Amino acid sequence: MIGPKTYKQLAYFLNALAPTWLGHSFASQIGCLKAAALLQCRGKDSQKTTDRQVQTMKFEFSEPYASRIGKELYFELPEPLELRTLVSMWPEKLLHDTLFGPKGLLEDRLLSHFFFFRNGRKLRLDEKIQNGDVVNVMLAATGG
């Protein structure tokens, strides 16, 4: 679990990197520290970032999330980071309120909402993500 303190420190750390914005500012809309690390969050409209993807990692959202919040979300990473760290920096509109308890991200709850894949392989939250990676985000499948 990532506590609030850890999260804030990380957000400041990334903020200090002064990331380059690739598109319109999403940070101003959501107005939170973690958005400072966010490079871009957008829907189907933009295709301009292919040459920059090596400098960023990309979350690629499937339904039901894609049509509700957008298809892609990019982070420029100063170094490889654990997936759980990256998820904790998602803008709030991506996250269900209940994914955060009083002490931070509740991973059991997170995994009941989202599954993460890289090159078709399901990722654990402690796996490292680096620039150039594409992480597919899908609705969790635990039933049936």
Added chain:
Amino acid sequence: MSGYFGKYLLVDLSRRKTEVRPVERKTAEAYLGGAGMGARLLYDETTVETDPLGPENVLIAYTGLFTGTRVPSSGRHHVMARSPLTGILGESNVGGSWGVHLKKTGYDGLVVTGKAESPVYLWIHDGGVEIRDARKIWGMDSYQSSAWLKEQTTAKATAAVIGPAGERLALIASIPHIGHVVRAAARTGMGAVMGSKNLKAIVVLGTRDIPQADAEALDRSVQSRLDHIRTATEAFRKYGTSGGIATYEKIGNFPLKNWILGRWPDVENITGVAMHDTILSGRKACLGCPIVCGRHIKITQGPYAPLDCEGPEYESIGTLGGECLVKDLAAICKANELCNRYGLDTISTGATIAFAMEAFERGILTVKDTDGIDLTWGNAAALVALVEKIGKREGIGSLMGEGSYRMAKALGRNAVEFAIHVKGLEPSAHDPRRFFSHALNYATAARGACHNASWSHPYELSLSAPEIGIEQPQDAYQIESKAEFTAKLQNMNTAFDCLIICRFAQVGKAVTLSNVVDWLSIITGRKIDVGELMEIGERVFNLKRLYNTRLGISRKDDFLPPRFLTRNRTGEELTNRLPPFGQLLGDYYAYRGWSEEGIPTKATRKRLGL
């Protein structure tokens, strides 16, 4: 005994006699209820000679120790009999409200034997049991019959009522349970057992309080967990059991084209998300369940309108949709509704239709055999038409009502090679090439290819159970310790079937094994730990195995269909592999304490008190 009434009801339809039988404390403590008591009674009350469709077979419906209490997702019961489909142990676990009502009449379970001279129904209530004439509804579908039965009894009652498929002894007939929701004892042909007894329905309504050691403490404990349960299962509740279909398809778990295809771009049309965005009109829960996975759908336009009924769950979409490559969600909903109406197992029905489609493609079946129906893959109209025919046992539907394995044997040529089954039961919609635990589990589960016996795929994806040494999800393709992993989850989920608590309570760790043990101790007033509960699960799993081995089941029957062992699913990003089955099975027998032939050894039987 806290948690029990300590008795079950025996009904002999041949003699029109009823009897109340007590349950000894030591028996209740050893088997708890549900699947445990069901297996004990089935073992004791039948023999090798028992004809599954003969009057000597017993139809058992047994509630669990949790049934009717505040424990969430426990409004369930377990149905058992010798299966006419497989010839071995038959069982099905059912939600809804029927089990709660049965228990509240003052009986922990019901055993029906014999055969009535003419169609009858049972009306079980607080005041006792009545055997009543059902000739007026023989031939009616389950919905029509249920409406009539409620007129004859009370609108508050729940009816376990067979449709025409069960009456006509279709071996894949289910027992729909119709109350405030519709649920079914679907698997292994339990509907045909009812039909063979001329038993059209069992109607129940009970209002008694269930004895518990400390109901207030249970209430407090459950209450403190409810917020977590609701939160942990929120996505599951919103999109239903089928919400994750696209994810399962991506990772190679979703069955496609009779388990041939790897990827299918049309899958997005038939997911729980698509259902949510188009035809979902409401959500429905089994009695007392905070998860609410049930769907209600409404279709007002198109060839299958009007449709205003329960929506299909994951397995039904997997078999009626994915296996047949039908991408029309409305057609799947219609086929699902017909299965409930005629009383058919959606899994076996969909799988048998997929088998027939492959036979059609291979030229083993032609339109002359299918009453003119074009069984091309993906033909939605054919899917619906075939469900009608199977339900009525009409034309090609008569043979298909026997399930895919018997149909394959009847067709001859090489048809048995692509009939996908284990011990005669078609698999549910989870691929053992994607989850190696299911390779073992399908082969060793008592009723045949049943994912619920271990329900282990979530533990190879995202769940853990540290109480039994599963500290984190196990790699799905891991060989080492896969046998132990699978057996432990089989034991745990068998114990859950004795209590009874729904598999979906485990989603998102909504309910943990520790919670279950705590609640069990509170209800019984006796401290029970994880080890004792796991041993009960192991005992019952082995008892089921012994029932089958008495019938001749051994290693030769613990197989996987050749397709799962020889044909890799291919497609973008798929990582399916073929399970090293012989090695896995050897490890499994050793861990279980079974002989190389798959028979529980004397030492194992002694250790478990069997």
